[in-house]
Amino acid sequence: MVPSTYHAIDKENNHRALAFLRIDRESGVLVKTAMRSQQMPIDLSEPIQGVLFNDIQHELQIALEDPSRRLSLERIDAEVTDFVARYEMLSRIGYDPLGEKASR
Numbered sequence: 813m814v815p816s817t818y819h820a821i822d823k824e825n826n827h828r829a830l831a832f833l834r835i836d837r838e839s840g841v842l843v844k845t846a847m848r849s850q851q852m853p854i855d856l857s858e859p860i861q862g863v864l865f866n867d868i869q870h871e872l873q874i875a876l877e878d879p880s881r882r883l884s885l886e887r888i889d890a891e892v893t894d895f896v897a898r899y900e901m902l903s904r905i906g907y908d909p910l911g912e913k914a915s916r
Contacts, residue, residue, distance in 0.1 A: 815868045816906025818892065819857055820899030825849040827856045827902075830895045831864040832888050832909060833872060839882035840909070841875045842891055843867040857903065885909050 815833040822828055826849055832842040845863045847856055875881040883891075889909040 814906065815865070816908075817861065817864055817904070818895055818901065819860060819903045820895065820901050822846075822899050827860050828895070828899050829860045829864050830892065831868045832892065833868055834885065834909075835872070835875060835882055837885075839879075839884055840888055841868060841871040841881070842883055842888050843871050844891075844895075 813833055815831040818830045820828045827847045828844070829846070830842065830844045832840050834840040843864060845860060845867060847860055847863075849856075871881070886909075892909055
């Protein structure tokens with residue numbers, strides 16, 4: 813299983829990212845993270861993806877042991893929709909929560 817990821821930038825040029833992973837047809841896990849812009853000449857997409865993958869793996873382990881930690885796909889879709897509306901998107905990889913393929 814590979815998580816879907818969304819990477820964006822906010823009005824203060826801070827990087828924001830969200831990842832979700834479906835567990836079954838009705839539920840999944842979701843994590844969010846952010847990094848302040850440090851005015852460094854590096855691409856923050858790799859470090860922020862590393863944080864996301866670590867966080868989603870941790871959340872998945874918890875959700876597999878405790879099903880109450882799982883979110884409905886509708887809830888995940890609402891979180892993703894809010895994230896996309898709120899921030900300027902830099903990249904989207906994977907699938908939308910309810911099954912549609914996301915653009916890259």
